[in-house]
Every structure is written in C-alpha cells, then in structure tokens.
Amino acid sequence: KPAGFALKDVGELDFFIHRTTRGKYEKIAIGENKEWGTYKAQFKQLLGYMDRDIKFGFTIIFNKTVHLKTVLESRKKILDEFSVEIDGNIFFSVNRMEEVKGLKDVIITYHTNPEDQSEFKVYHFIINAFLPERTEAGKQAREKRKKL
Numbered sequence: 001k002p003a004g005f006a007l008k009d010v011g012e013l014d015f016f017i018h019r020t021t022r023g024k025y026e027k028i029a030i031g032e033n034k035e036w037g038t039y040k041a042q043f044k045q046l047l048g049y050m051d052r053d054i055k056f057g058f059t060i061i062f063n064k065t066v067h068l069k070t071v072l073e074s075r076k077k078i079l080d081e082f083s084v085e086i087d088g089n090i091f092f093s094v095n096r097m098e099e100v101k102g103l104k105d106v107i108i109t110y111h112t113n114p115e116d117q118s119e120f121k122v123y124h125f126i127i128n129a130f131l132p133e134r135t136e137a138g139k140q141a142r143e144k145r146k147k148l
Contacts, residue, residue, distance in 0.1 A: 013049055015058070027053045036063040036071055040078050046122065047084065047092050052113040058123040068128045072105060075124065079109055095119070 015031030030049050034042040039061055046057050063071050083093040091114045100106040100123070107124045 027051075027055070029056050029058060030054055031058040031060060033060040033062065036061050036065060039075060040082070043078075043082065043122075044084060047111075050120070052115045052118060052120075054120065056121045056123065058125060060125045060127060062127045062129065064129040066130060068105070068126070068130065071126055071128070075107070075126070079107065079124070082109075 013030055014033045015029070016027075017029040017031075018025065018027050020026070030046060032042050032046040032049075039059070042059055042061075046059060050057050061071060061075070079094050079097060083090045085091070092111050095110045095112060097107055097109050100108055105126050105128075109122050109124065110119055111122065112119055
C-alpha cells in the first residue's frame with residue numbers, strides 16, 4: 001500500500017493492518033521489515049509512514065549476519081539514543097521502553113504523537129537467522145554420516 005513521506009515518491013508499506021466495522025474504516029498498525037544494519041533508518045521510515053490515527057507500529061529485524069547478542073545490545077543503544085529533530089525541536093524520542101512478557105527479545109517503546117500529544121507504541125521484533133554454531137553442528141553431522 002502506498003503511504004508515508006519520502007524524498008521522491010510515496011513510500012511502499014511492508015505491512016498495513018486495518019479493518020472496516022459497520023462501514024467505518026479504521027487504521028490499526030503499520031510495520032517495517034528490514035535486514036539488520038539499517039535498523040535506525042527502518043524505525044524512522046516507520047514513523048514517517050504512521051499518523052496519529054495508527055494504534056501502533058512494529059519493526060521486524062531480520063538478522064543473518066551477526067550474533068543475536070550484538071543485535072540485542074545495539075538495538076537497545078539505538079533506542080536509548082533515538083529521536084527525530086527539526087530545527088532544534090526533538091520528536092519521537094523514546095518516552096519509555098519495556099520487554100514483552102512471554103515474547104523473547106521483543107521490546108515495546110512508547111512515543112508521543114507530535115500532532116496531538118497522544119501516546120502510541122511500537123513493538124520491535126527480531127528474527128534471528130544467524131546460527132553459525134547450529135549450522136556447523138548440522139554440517140559435521142552430515143559429514144560423519146557420509147563416512148559411515
């Protein structure tokens with residue numbers, strides 16, 4: 001779905017969740033999915049796609065290059081220092097952050113809408129596909145079977 005603010009054209013949403021109930025259209029959530037390494041830009045892109053009518057946003061980091069611990073530590077540092085600034089005015093900084101009980105490595109951040117000062121939240125997910133130890137274990141198991 002086309003939406004948001006971009007330098008040249010309207011951006012393309014990765015995820016857009018909405019519903020229509022009794023003829024009333026309601027925006028619910030917007031999500032961005034990117035590979036690890038562009039997380040800060042991904043988060044800013046998500047905020048550019050959202051508006052005050054969106055209930056929540058979410059980011060999905062797809063990691064296939066570094067250890068999960070590195071992603072977790074770096075994500076926390078980025079969120080601790082995160083903001084968008086215009087002419088010395090800071091917007092979208094993280095008001096507070098909490099872990100989601102029952103969902104490993106998921107963080108919720110809370111932010112203020114600049115249009116009306118209402119609060120919204122963003123869920124930050126990680127899909128970790130960097131598993132060199134498990135890959136090596138599988139490789140060694142296959143090599144051993146070939147020798148038998």
